[in-house]
Ligand SMILES: Nc1ncnc2c1ncn2[C@@H]1O[C@H](COP(=O)(O)OP(=O)(O)O)[C@@H](O)[C@H]1O
């Protein structure tokens with residue numbers, strides 16, 4: 001079974017996916033981490049993030065590996081773990097530019113489609129472009145202020161600055177962020193994290209041992 005959980009920035013995708021995946025006993029797959037890792041490598045190499053050809057050549061020369069664990073995904077470049085540096089403010093600021101490059105999207109999509117099911121996949125276009133065949137699809141939303149308040153514990157900036165950056169990123173990411181027509185939309189604003197996880201679990205199709 002493939003379950004997709006898409007949504008806007010900081011809507012709870014990775015926390016909810018991790019909880020749902022643990023309840024199901026399967027891994028979850030964070031597609032955003034691959035876009036973040038591509039951005040980090042581009043920044044480290046001093047590349048222009050708008051330049052698809054050079055960035056893609058750099059990614060192909062320095063392959064990344066996503067380790068999709070139920071408790072939290074990790075990203076590796078050979079023996080070097082990149083995970084800890086992927087949620088910095090500078091990666092936040094550059095990632096939408098990288099994610100708008102069709103060649104980079106193709107590079108990410110190919111890695112995701114090579115993963116063996118079952119899993120829970122989270123991002124923006126998991127239910128639309130990458131896994132349109134998924135058995136269950138969800139789309140998480142919440143107001144920018146609530147999302148910024150939640151993220152404030154993970155970033156050095158204050159809530160208004162985080163909110164402004166989230167709104168900017170929502171706009172830049174909007175092309176690939178439309179909900180799938182068959183996705184269940186959940187406003188996570190009034191719900192606890194566990195409340196969202198239980199809402200998702202309650203709507204999953206009945207599972208068979210081989211599904
Ligand atoms: N329903 C919720 N209620 C309260 N806090 C939440 C909820 N969902 C997520 N969070 C918190 O909000 C922050 C952002 O969630 P995260 O899962 O990283 O979002 P995303 O993957 O969409 O960026 C985290 O600190 C997370 O613990």
Ligand SMILES: Nc1ccn([C@H]2C[C@H](O)[C@@H](COP(=O)(O)OP(=O)(O)O)O2)c(=O)n1
Pocket residue numbers: 008009010011013031032033035036095096099122123124125126169173176
């Ligand atoms: N499937 C995806 C996943 C992420 N992205 C882009 C959009 C986001 O700005 C970045 C980072 O996404 P990520 O889900 O890691 O982080 P946020 O929840 O947006 O803070 O990557 C995308 O375009 N398509």
